[in-house]
Amino acid sequence: MKKALLVTTVSGFVPQFEMGNVKILQDMGYEVHYAANFHTPSYGNDNKRLDHTGIIQHQVDFVRSPYKVKENWRAYKQLKRVMHEGKYDLVHCHTPMGGVLARLAAHRTFTSPVIYTAHGFHFYQGAPKKNWLLYYPMEKFLSRYTFQQICINKEDYKIAKTKFQAAYVNYIPGVGIDLNKIDSVNINIQDKKKVLGLPENKKILLSVGELIKRKNHETVIKALALLNDSSIVYVICGQGELEGYLKNLCKELKVDEQVYFLGYREDILEIYRIADAFVFPSWQEGLPFALLEAMASSLPVICSDIRGNRDLVKDQEFVIKTNKPEEYCLAIRNIFGRDLKYSGVKEKNWLIAREFGKEKVEKIMRKIYERAIKA
Known part of the structure; x- marks a missing residue:
């Protein structure tokens, strides 16, 4: 069976926003795996919404801050191990640090293709200068390791389409409301x-x-x-x-x-x-x-x-x-x-x-x- 790996920093993200994509992948014959920090659930206090979904979970000690170098290095090594052992046919990553570490780990383990959905770049019109100095160069560099870049608003899409190097860049209207x-x-x-x-x-x-x-x-x-x-x-x-x-x-x-x-x-x-x-x-x-x-x-x-x-x-x-x-x-x-x-x-x-x-x-x-x- 083909295997897909979803990656987010906190564990509540997939059950809150990405179950539509999970169902698509499962309908297409993929076994869906999910790497996140299950010790820090968000959008609720637990991970019970993942019960009976068929999703295989992998604990990675992600942190949200890019400045915690030691913690991010540990998370990167954990994620690289997950990818090396899992031999995935597809990676779809979300959230800033999930997207950064997933693309680095995928490049290192020769895992492809990699899809990255930006749910709002940290650099934007009116953002603090430090955001542009840190996050913009980081995203631009990592775009070379991105097969498919997805943006959910027009401002992000324009930047990604004209400035980044992903093979494909698409705008989609959000994650979809029911x-x-x-x-x-x-x-x-x-x-x-x-x-x-x-x-x-x-x-x-x-x-x-x-x-x-x-x-x-x-x-x-x-x-x-x-x-x-x-x-x-x-x-x-x-x-x-x-x-x-x-x-x-x-x-x-x-x-x-x-x-x-x-x-x-x-x-x-x-x-x-x-x-x-x-x-x-x-x-x-x-x-x-x-x-x-x-x-x-x-x-x-x-x-x-x-x-x-x-x-x-x-x-x-x-x-x-x-x-x-x-x-x-x-x-x-x-x-x-x-x-x-x-x-x-x-x-x-x-x-x-x-x-x-x-x-x-x-x-x-x-x-x-x-x-x-x-x-």
Whole structure:
């Protein structure tokens, strides 16, 4: 049986975003293996979602930081051993350090072809100079060891197509959202609010994302304090290292009774249905999955003016240019002050999301895998 190896830094990535690709590979006759750090699961607290998938797991002690040289060297040697022993017919890597070490190990072990999906390069318009100095040369060099480069937003695709050396460069519209599943959600809104402990008579502003600096929940909390409107509550779904800090910030700003931390949720599609608006203030994204799901759920959205978001949101009134709390405060006031039911915003978002469904993405990915097989 042919064997394919998927590589990501943290172990939650494949069950969260890549099961469509797993199914394609398995349908094509591949035995699918997965190398990741299973001691640091993400997008949930465990690895149980991999049970009964047929995926063979390999522990590699990946770390996210490129500056931890000793740890990265150990992970590289572990991954090189996995590839040497596994003799894989195909490698598909994701995440920055997973992509770096996988391509180096594949080159060293003569494993090919290698596919690399960039879910958002760390160098981008407006990125810190140090990102361009470190990550751009690294990606450009490693592109010579890349058979197939995949990008999920137009800015990354333009750079990879014109500056890098991969044999093939393709743009695909994200990892694919399940439009049928989203459209079929049918719940009693008041009952769902009660189950979650949310007030029934308040307007709900929703964010979905890890509680980390990059997701920038702090700015929305500050905006909520400036807004001074007790009829609005802010619901955050996600977990992460900044949870304690953000909760303390809510207390300091006296909005702790308006902000609800729901943690990582497996019922997120139902939670979109009880929200009145979605806010996505990230500093950096590739093509945001949560924002796409919110748009597919017919939610009006407020978002930062960054790569990825620009590919999706066309209503410039709610695209925040400066990322300041004052500007988010004004946008929140305006979005709840308008009769969005008849404005066309919800319908426009729903229609845009149609272009990013998993059926479309999987059709493209199947062709990419077929080309790699013939290489």
